[in-house]
Amino acid sequence: MSLMHQSQVSRQPTDTGRVMTWLLLATLPGIATLTWHFGLGVLSNVLLAGAFAAGLEALVLRLRRRTVRPVLADNSALVTGVLLGASLPPGTSLWLILVGMVAAIVVAKQLYGGLGQNPFNPAMVGYALLLISFPAAMTQWAAPHGLLSPDGLSLGELLARVTGTSSGMNSGTGVDAWSGATPLDAFKHKPDALLASEFWASNPLPDGTQAAWRNVALAWLAGGALLLYKRLIGWQIPLSMLAAMGVLASFLYAVDPSHHGSPAFHWLNGAAVFGAFFIATDPVSAATSRKGKLYYGAGIGVLVMLIRETGAYPDAVAFAVLLMNFTVPFIDYYTQPRTQGHARPNRGIKVTRLDDEEAS
Amino acid sequence: MVKAFDFPGGIHPPARKAASTQHPIATAALPRRVMLPLGQHVGQPAEPCVAVGQRVATGTRVARAQGLISADVHASITGEVIAIEPYPVPHPAGLNELCIVIEGDGIRDDWALLPSLDWHSAADDTLYARLNASGVVGLGGAGFPTQVKARVRERHAIDTLIVNAAECEPYISADDMTLREHAADVLEGARLIARLSGAQRIIIGIENDKPEAISALNRAIAAANTETVEVTLKDFPARYPSGGEKQLIKRLLGREVPSRGLPADVGVLCHNPGTLRAALQAVRDGRPLVSRIVTLTGEALTRPGNVEARLGTPMIELLAAAGLDEARLARLVMGGPMMGIELSRLELPLVKSSNCLIAATLDELPPPPVEQPCIRCGACEDACPAGLLPQQLYWFAKSREHDKAELFNLFDCIECGACSFVCPSHIPLVDYYRAAKSEIRAQAFEARKAEHAKHRFEFRQARIEREAAEKEARRQARAQAAKRPSGIAANSTTPVPGSTGRGHDQPAAADTDLKSLRIAQAAAKAAVRKAEKVLARVSQSTGSKGQQQGQSDGEIEDLEVQLATARENLAAIEARLAAAKDAAADATQEPAPQRRSPDTDQERTP
Numbered sequence: 007m008s009l010m011h012q013s014q015v016s017r018q019p020t021d022t023g024r025v026m027t028w029l030l031l032a033t034l035p036g037i038a039t040l041t042w043h044f045g046l047g048v049l050s051n052v053l054l055a056g057a058f059a060a061g062l063e064a065l066v067l068r069l070r071r072r073t074v075r076p077v078l079a080d081n082s083a084l085v086t087g088v089l090l091g092a093s094l095p096p097g098t099s100l101w102l103i104l105v106g107m108v109a110a111i112v113v114a115k116q117l118y119g120g121l122g123q124n125p126f127n128p129a130m131v132g133y134a135l136l137l138i139s140f141p142a143a144m145t146q147w148a149a150p151h152g153l154l155s156p157d158g159l160s161l162g163e164l165l166a167r168v169t170g171t172s173s174g175m176n177s178g179t180g181v182d183a184w185s186g187a188t189p190l191d192a193f194k195h196k197p198d199a200l201l202a203s204e205f206w207a208s209n210p211l212p213d214g215t216q217a218a219w220r221n222v223a224l225a226w227l228a229g230g231a232l233l234l235y236k237r238l239i240g241w242q243i244p245l246s247m248l249a250a251m252g253v254l255a256s257f258l259y260a261v262d263p264s265h266h267g268s269p270a271f272h273w274l275n276g277a278a279v280f281g282a283f284f285i286a287t288d289p290v291s292a293a294t295s296r297k298g299k300l301y302y303g304a305g306i307g308v309l310v311m312l313i314r315e316t317g318a319y320p321d322a323v324a325f326a327v328l329l330m331n332f333t334v335p336f337i338d339y340y341t342q343p344r345t346q347g348h349a350r351p352n353r354g355i356k357v358t359r360l361d362d363e364e365a366s
Numbered sequence: 367m368v369k370a371f372d373f374p375g376g377i378h379p380p381a382r383k384a385a386s387t388q389h390p391i392a393t394a395a396l397p398r399r400v401m402l403p404l405g406q407h408v409g410q411p412a413e414p415c416v417a418v419g420q421r422v423a424t425g426t427r428v429a430r431a432q433g434l435i436s437a438d439v440h441a442s443i444t445g446e447v448i449a450i451e452p453y454p455v456p457h458p459a460g461l462n463e464l465c466i467v468i469e470g471d472g473i474r475d476d477w478a479l480l481p482s483l484d485w486h487s488a489a490d491d492t493l494y495a496r497l498n499a500s501g502v503v504g505l506g507g508a509g510f511p512t513q514v515k516a517r518v519r520e521r522h523a524i525d526t527l528i529v530n531a532a533e534c535e536p537y538i539s540a541d542d543m544t545l546r547e548h549a550a551d552v553l554e555g556a557r558l559i560a561r562l563s564g565a566q567r568i569i570i571g572i573e574n575d576k577p578e579a580i581s582a583l584n585r586a587i588a589a590a591n592t593e594t595v596e597v598t599l600k601d602f603p604a605r606y607p608s609g610g611e612k613q614l615i616k617r618l619l620g621r622e623v624p625s626r627g628l629p630a631d632v633g634v635l636c637h638n639p640g641t642l643r644a645a646l647q648a649v650r651d652g653r654p655l656v657s658r659i660v661t662l663t664g665e666a667l668t669r670p671g672n673v674e675a676r677l678g679t680p681m682i683e684l685l686a687a688a689g690l691d692e693a694r695l696a697r698l699v700m701g702g703p704m705m706g707i708e709l710s711r712l713e714l715p716l717v718k719s720s721n722c723l724i725a726a727t728l729d730e731l732p733p734p735p736v737e738q739p740c741i742r743c744g745a746c747e748d749a750c751p752a753g754l755l756p757q758q759l760y761w762f763a764k765s766r767e768h769d770k771a772e773l774f775n776l777f778d779c780i781e782c783g784a785c786s787f788v789c790p791s792h793i794p795l796v797d798y799y800r801a802a803k804s805e806i807r808a809q810a811f812e813a814r815k816a817e818h819a820k821h822r823f824e825f826r827q828a829r830i831e832r833e834a835a836e837k838e839a840r841r842q843a844r845a846q847a848a849k850r851p852s853g854i855a856a857n858s859t860t861p862v863p864g865s866t867g868r869g870h871d872q873p874a875a876a877d878t879d880l881k882s883l884r885i886a887q888a889a890a891k892a893a894v895r896k897a898e899k900v901l902a903r904v905s906q907s908t909g910s911k912g913q914q915q916g917q918s919d920g921e922i923e924d925l926e927v928q929l930a931t932a933r934e935n936l937a938a939i940e941a942r943l944a945a946a947k948d949a950a951a952d953a954t955q956e957p958a959p960q961r962r963s964p965d966t967d968q969e970r971t972p
Contacts, residue, residue, distance in 0.1 A: 008783030008796060009703040009731045010379050010536065022738045022791050080738060122739030122791075240744065289743045294757050296747065338758065345753045345775040346373065346612060347625040352773060 026081035047096025059087025230283025250307025281323035371620035400678030409435030445470025480652035500648030506638030532609030535702030555642030746785035828934035
């Protein structure tokens, strides 16, 4: 019956709504750093995506004839929106964000039954859809001009970009000057003949790109530390994911340092840290047992490295997470803890065999 | 410090025990009227053995134990039996139960005591009989008859008696206060039960937030003569549910009670301090169980505390005496806030398992917020003391995937409520598990019933078939006997080439018939042997599982029916085989060589 509840006695956030609020708070350092380096486009992404998320959730709830307010109050849609917004290239068009949020909130979440029922990470469903459908727009990252630098987009330009009223995404003359590749992207497309050291020496990226990405990764790490400290996430998934990436990257780097990135390069670039602490740890779509989480995180790490090294995309957190989402039921059946009073844990699904002694 | 083992999970709810431990145990006023439910224990309800209008003294037996697991009920006041009728009793579903209502004058208290026994010298059987006649059951909340538990050595070797004084649930302080004031009695009761169960040592497990009880126990241990059994006191930091039987055994001894097993399976017996005191009183003083110590607490009471109250006292009287402010009372709980039951009315009687009554205000135990969706965060997994995956069990229970729930060890859940306590979505997880468990049990019961019916039907069919086959065999034998002389004559006198063809044909048909009958006979023999084997195995293993006696009795009966069915089938086939052999022997005068080989085959087939 349990008439008492932790929320009556504990300072830990023990309410789904508050858990999500803390999650939002934990994204602030990352978003702030992204904004600092990549300009207001980040903020417009996050705000638009968050607003779309809440609006679409409310709309679908109304269509499903559910009460809107208490469900919206759990903030889970907002979290999905903010996470997707933070993963998009700065200054993404309104329409792209809307498409992504429809895929995330309506298709991946509400059509499956809402919070807790979705087998796939909603934010990553939206992201993967956009990445596959609009590869050009999705791989155009802003150069790290900084929030206040005159080289960056002005508010008016940003508005025009976001609402799609500028002359076009790719044809505009300003775009090349404004945008730049991410280090992962650049390194992936470096000519084979070029050694890594030569490649970096040739200064292939706009000034400060590497530092910007490193700072962003560290900011996400700080947010992740807050999540860990607040016990909103377990250590299993982030650790196993980053460790798996580290092991694979170290191996490849040790074999051939001139064509593979170092572990630090893989950790600090792209969405590795962000994914490890904020995406892969989504409890709804992740493996649920403590042991299962280790396998799940490691699987994501391995897949990220595989796709980064051999796939067509420079980064792979979204695909890796979605692929591992498929394996979750399987992982969960095989990683049950040992229950007290049992000699060993149950594994898999056993069909109770009929007692058949008629062997003679 | 004693080496401590540990169980996984656990939570730290606020203890809230201070309010009820300020004053010594008081004696509640003698009630004018008591209501004694007949099922205050695990097992079958007792059967009334008094009539309406009969005068009874305090301690007179008013209801007799029924069946293997049951307990007597005794009059708790002196007076007259005025009704034996169903009344509402403390029950999670608010059910009515047959109660014996006794009315007295609130002053007279004549005791009908049994003769005093010295447990050191009395024979085991005398002591068992005394415990049985005193209606002592587990007072910690479960209400398992103590006498049945004491007899466990008949099936299991017991080496350790654990006194479960952990009292880990918030609010409850009955055991704490009992130990503070009656530590010596509890200890002697423990020695008595240890002697009866054959335990060589007594371990007292207690959470270290009860320093007074611990020092009282230490004094009692030092004062007592402990040459026969070794008594150890082990204290450990408070963590719910360390007072769970399985958790406590793990904590103190590092032993794990096997799934669906009993503590006795690992050589342990667990008893609550109050029970031990009651057992001692029954033996030493000849005093049956007519009262118990109950914690009255909660913010709606102005004078919380522990009282020793007569069983059957209306709760409202006890609460009123403790200064109940009905305007502030939001809910009344019997037991603790984690595992207790919420009561819908105040007039219910105090029963043997009522260790605590919480009269809580709205702020104190507020109604749970609206249930939100499970996000599989895993907080419940971290809290679970049984090493389960509560989040998965919840999904399976909710979607009624009972087979999966069982695969994830639903029945190892001890329903402690730690998972509900930590759930950020405020899901009443334990309610889901209880519902799933009872559904599974109901399904199993239905399936067993259907199986029984099927086997009985099959038995009847087999019997009818056997009778028909035997009748047919007799009829054929008669017909053969009548036909035989003429048949022989015809066969011997007409050795026509044409007839050999016909004679060759007929045995072939009879042969296939015989062959299939022999196969059927072999199968039937195998079935009989299998049924015998299963029956032997089950009847052997039932000995070790005392608690599921009723269930296994039914199982054995069912297996006996199956065995009888198999025998009937065998008899029917043998009859038909005999008839067919006769027929074949008559059809072909000389036994064909093909017919011999199946015969020898038949010997080998089994």
